[in-house]
Amino acid sequence: MITRRKAIVAGSALLSTLGWPPGASAQTRTFSFGYDQPRTTGYGILADIFSSKLKELSKGTLLIDQFPGAQLGQEPQMLQKVRSGDIDFIISSTANASTLAPESGVFSLHFIFKSEDHLKKAIADPAVIKAVRDMIAERVQGARVLAVATLGLRNIYSKREIRRVEDLKGMKIRVQATKTEDTHFPAYGAQVVHMPFGDVYTSLQTGVVDAAENGVNVYLSNKHYETAPIMSFTQHEANNSVVWVSDKVWSSLNDEQRKWVQEAADTVGREQPARALKLEEDSAVRLEKIGVKLVKDVDKSGFIKAAQPIQDQLAQELGPHAVKILDLLRKIP
Numbered sequence: 001m002i003t004r005r006k007a008i009v010a011g012s013a014l015l016s017t018l019g020w021p022p023g024a025s026a027q028t029r030t031f032s033f034g035y036d037q038p039r040t041t042g043y044g045i046l047a048d049i050f051s052s053k054l055k056e057l058s059k060g061t062l063l064i065d066q067f068p069g070a071q072l073g074q075e076p077q078m079l080q081k082v083r084s085g086d087i088d089f090i091i092s093s094t095a096n097a098s099t100l101a102p103e104s105g106v107f108s109l110h111f112i113f114k115s116e117d118h119l120k121k122a123i124a125d126p127a128v129i130k131a132v133r134d135m136i137a138e139r140v141q142g143a144r145v146l147a148v149a150t151l152g153l154r155n156i157y158s159k160r161e162i163r164r165v166e167d168l169k170g171m172k173i174r175v176q177a178t179k180t181e182d183t184h185f186p187a188y189g190a191q192v193v194h195m196p197f198g199d200v201y202t203s204l205q206t207g208v209v210d211a212a213e214n215g216v217n218v219y220l221s222n223k224h225y226e227t228a229p230i231m232s233f234t235q236h237e238a239n240n241s242v243v244w245v246s247d248k249v250w251s252s253l254n255d256e257q258r259k260w261v262q263e264a265a266d267t268v269g270r271e272q273p274a275r276a277l278k279l280e281e282d283s284a285v286r287l288e289k290i291g292v293k294l295v296k297d298v299d300k301s302g303f304i305k306a307a308q309p310i311q312d313q314l315a316q317e318l319g320p321h322a323v324k325i326l327d328l329l330r331k332i333p
Contacts, residue, residue: 030063031088031249034072034081036197038221042151042276043091043241044068049271050089050147050243053264062260064089074196083142085248091149094240095176101139104132106315106322107240108180110307111300112329116153119238120273122332123148129269131328132242135321143244146265149272151215151239152280155231157224158204158211161295162232165189165302174200174212180314184236187306204228215239217276217283225292232295236303243268 033051037043044066051064072078072087075096081087083100094107113119122128129148136145156162156173169189175181177194185192193209203209204227212228218239219231243265253261288294315322 028061028063030065032067032072033064033089033091034067034078034087035091036070036073036075036078037068037218039066039068041217041221042149042215042239042272042279045275045279046091046149046241046243046268046272049268049275050264053267054260057260057263058257062257070198074198076196079143079244082244082246083140085142085246088246088249090244091241092244093176094148094242095178095181097136097145097242098178098180101136101321102179103135103139103319103322103325104242105178105180105318106325108176108178108237109311109314109326110180110184110236111304112311112326113153113238116277118332119150119153120277122329123150123238123240123273124269125328125332128325128328128332131321131325135325136242138321142247144247144250145242146245146262147243147268149241149243149268150276151218151241152277153235154213154215154237154239155219155233155235156211156213157219157228157231159228159230161230161293162211162234162298163295164299165306168211171210172208174203174209179318183310183314184307187310188303200224201227216280216287220283220287225287225290229291230293230295231287232298234298234300234303236300236307 033047035043035047047064047066051066054062054064073081075092076099078087078090079092079096079100082090094104098105113122132148133145156168158171162168165188170191172191172193173185174195175185175192182192195203200212201222201224204212204224212224213236216231219225245261250258284294311326315326
């Protein structure tokens with residue numbers, strides 16, 4: 001009897017050190033992972049890479065249950081839920097992350113990424129990743145950032161072509177609700193409109209807005225081409241994102257489990273960008289096959305001329321972390 005009791009106590013202690021609460025099974029833990037885009041997007045690629053690697057490293061003891069398509073809420077809502085511990089992991093754009101850490105809006109500055117290759121190098125740079133983690137650790141309570149990823153570059157879509165900056169003058173464009181968007185787009189002569197992503201399709205259809213902007217695959221996957229059948233390749237900013245984990249989850253893991261989670265996130269950083277950019281290329285081909293007009297020869301010079309003076313001004317206003325990250329991005333060849 002004494003031997004059996006000792007065995008039970010020892011088993012409970014082992015579960016505790018492994019991050020499981022008393023009475024839980026040591027076989028598996030399953031975590032919620034929310035994002036607001038369909039699984040067919042770069043967000044799905046990200047979640048699949050993370051899930052597969054975590055399962056491999058943990059030998060099936062740490063599993064991910066994905067909730068795509070805003071099943072757990074739009075990004076601003078999920079950001080609050082991951083901080084409170086109601087969701088375990090989420091993906092959010094860096095633009096939406098700025099609602100918690102305004103300095104992350106630096107990633108939304110226009111024309112700081114010279115090309116897709118520059119973008120891919122920048123978000124994989126260890127110094128950039130460390131700067132993002134340091135920024136979130138200092139500014140946000142309740143959750144932490146594990147990885148930086150991308151969906152490629154953003155373009156403007158509408159019922160008409162945007163070939164030069166003058167074509168945007170007076171247009172009502174739905175943008176993410178950030179200081180960077182609210183400064184850049186008026187500099188091009190546009191009127192900015194804020195709304196949840198889920199309302200964009202109907203707003204384009206009814207004329208509440210004249211245009212919106214996003215990545216190619218997001219445009220395809222959400223069928224926004226049905227109400228805005230022309231996409232102009234302005235490539236004005238990157239569609240970057242971050243992977244969050246709740247502090248509630250993080251604190252429940254032992255050191256080995258944390259290493260597994262971080263290694264799964266590091267794998268995302270290494271593998272997701274190239275696959276997401278390939279998905280953008282494939283999506284453009286699919287759009288052209290169904291008759292969507294893609295304006296690929298946009299004259300960006302007027303946009304860049306208006307955007308460049310704003311970059312340093314906004315970084316300074318956002319804060320010291322933004323200034324540091326912008327400097328790091330510019331140093332990447």
